[in-house]
Amino acid sequence: MPSVLRGVDHKDPVAIYRGEKVLQIAKKIFGKIRNVDQAFAIDSYYTLYLPYPLLKDINDVPKELAKNYVFFKTLLESEDFARIRYSTIGDSSLSVLVASLITTELEKSIEQLQQLAGSGSERRDLSEEEVKDIAESISRKISETADTVKSIKKLMNFGSEPGTGSVFDLEEEGEEVIKLAQLADIRAILEILSKIPDVSGKLLRPYERYSKGEIRGFEIGGDLERVHPSEIAMPKMLFRLKLAEDKLLLYDKVLPKTLGPIYVLVDKSGSMEGEKIVWAKATLLALLMKSRKDGREFYLRFFNGMPHQLNKIGKRMRSSEFIELMKYLARVKSGGGTDITKAIISACDDISSGATREVSDIVLITDGEDKIASSALSKRLKDVNCRLHTVMIMGDNKDLRKISYRYLRAGRLSYKEIIQVTDFS
Secondary structure, eight states: OOOSBTTOOTTSHHHHHHHHHHHHHHHHHHSOOSSOOHHHHHHHHHHHHSSSOOBOOGGGSOGGGHHHHHHHHHHHTOHHHHHHHHHHTTOHHHHHHHHHHHHHHHHHHHHHHHHHHTOTTSOOOOOHHHHHHHHHHHHHHHHHHHHHHHHHHHHHHTTOSTTSOOOOOTTTTHHHHHHHHTOHHHHHHHHHHHTOSOGGGGOOOOEEEEEEEEEEEEEEEOOGGGBOHHHHTSOHHHHHHHHHTTOEEEEEEEEEOOOOOEEEEEEOSGGGTTHHHHHHHHHHHHHHHHHHHHTOOEEEEEESSSEEEEEEEOSSOOHHHHHHHHHHHHHOOOOSOOOHHHHHHHHHHHHHHTTOOSOEEEEEEEOOOOOOOHHHHHHHHHHTTEEEEEEEESSOOHHHHHHOSEEEEESSOOHHHHHHHHOOO
16 A cells, blocks of 8 residues: 655555554553555555655555545644654654554544444544544544653653663653653653753762772872873972872862662552642652763652552663652552651661662651651661652641751742752752
8 A cells, every 4th residue: 555645655664663563552551453554554654754755746646545645744734743753853763652642542432433424433534624623632632642652751751862871762662651651640750850940950969089080171180190191291309299289280080989779669558648648759750860961779658647568669770660669659649647756767777788888868758747756766867878868748847857967948840950959069
């Protein structure tokens, strides 16, 4: 079956692969695809992927593809679809996922029309006006989901620069990503994160001085191990004078500082319902991004009157782990009382069982004014070499303030406050 787009060959192995992938994901989402074929799936993909997709002359399009021609012509004339294409041009994985969305929505629309017409299982031939209406409706309907898919991809890929060992494949988790993107809770969380202008610029990994480390710059001093070659070339008398006065030109050498895990405790008690729990989830995802950038392990535990399940994410986070984490966040709802003491003790026990010697950071996000055993907790945190960062949402807790390495009060629940939370300087 030929394409309705210029320059697209449906016999090309790459085009065939993309079309099959689109249909495969659409089937997993909807369960069955009876009215959309591979030719349509391929053209959906290239309409999104190509920088400037051009339709063939209508006279060169076979009659059996006339409806496809009308559909894609309507899409390409749509402002909503133009906004979607800003993200998909040149991005094969996003193009596959959004093309799967288009395929799924078209299948739904055709089946609905068949049910209304009482045509049963017979394939109904759509009129040109119906095709136009469906195309315009799909453009509007998938716009928000497509934006969320883009945000999920950005979050998945954060910290996956060369050398970080990323093993993500968005297409392999395509149906799960799309299902997540259609959840209102996930959209609300990602909307907050999307407002953060440049989180990566705030996540600078700390360094420590080391004479055999990597060169960061230059400084003045008397350490012969780091002396610049130009100093050795000087006359001996001048060299000895500069050495005695600690005025030699030296290399400034450092090594990235090794840190323990970031452990996030999130209060999910009944008082956290609504905006508070959404902001808390967005903050923990920002902290996950920080842990990936800094090469640190990440622990997460929700709590109310008791600690809930522990989620541990290593330095090499797989796509399946990320998807499971997002699904878990979507399932977590507020409810119950608050026991901060028990939550912090659980976190300390988890960290000590991992036998980490480096400094670990526990981030406690709560709105609770629960009384805590401050002396016992302070000693326990010191024993396991942990720094407690308390984020108090719209409240205050003097006991927590006493034992916290940092104590932040979040009143407006804005993205600016999230940036403050992730700054561990």
